Amino acid sequence: MQPENQQPQPSPYDFILNHGEPAPKSVLPGTGGSKKMRILVVIILGLVLIIGGFVAFTWLTSIGKSSAKDLLDPAQKQTEIIRVSGLISQKAKDPATIALAKTTELSVITQQKDTLALVKKLKTSFTIQQLNGAKGTKTDQILQTAEQNNRYDEAGTSIIKQLLTDYKKSLETALSKNKSIDQKQLLESSIQQVSLLLGQ
DSSP, X not given: OOOTTOOOOOOTTHHHHTTXXXXXXXXXXXXXXXXXXXXXXXXXXHXXXXXXXXXXXXXXXXXXXOOGGGGHHHHHHHHHHHHHHHHHHHHOOSHHHHHHHHHHHHHHHHHHHHHHHHXXXXXXXXXXXXXXXXXOHHHHHHHHHHHHTTOHHHHHHHHHHHHHHHHHHHHHHHHHSOOOHHHXXXXXXXXXXXXXXXXX
16 A cells, blocks of 8 residues: 555656647747747737837827817908908998997907917918918908998998808817817807807
């Protein structure tokens, strides 16, 4: 009788009985091999994680990123409103038309300063030619004809309202696109101010 704690002696025929049994496979390929293979796998996994982290960071920071080009159309309309309302405030005779023109001019000047400050923050700028892109010679002709027919105030009020309406639509279009928090706040504030001007 053998003692309980004694290990069984290997059989001289073990090499026949265990022949062909595969060695257990490692979960990660190459980690069951040499030390160099394990280091190589760790390096590759590290690179994959770094690249994946960079891609994720780039994607997350691009969400809501502002684009200055979306502000060009509103900025052009601001320039034209400032120009036209300035002309009307000088030539109009009706106090209501003068008040509307001056209030519009001052309000939109402030809005344009804020717009151009944000554009600068986005590390770009608009040229004078770009800002004058909405200048309308037809508007000048209408005002000139209206002045000759003693209807300047009526035409002036109508033109200001139309320019503000077009400007508001431009702001709403820019707002509907994906914007940063700063850009959304600017556009929403401008829309509210224009709505007040249109209510005058």
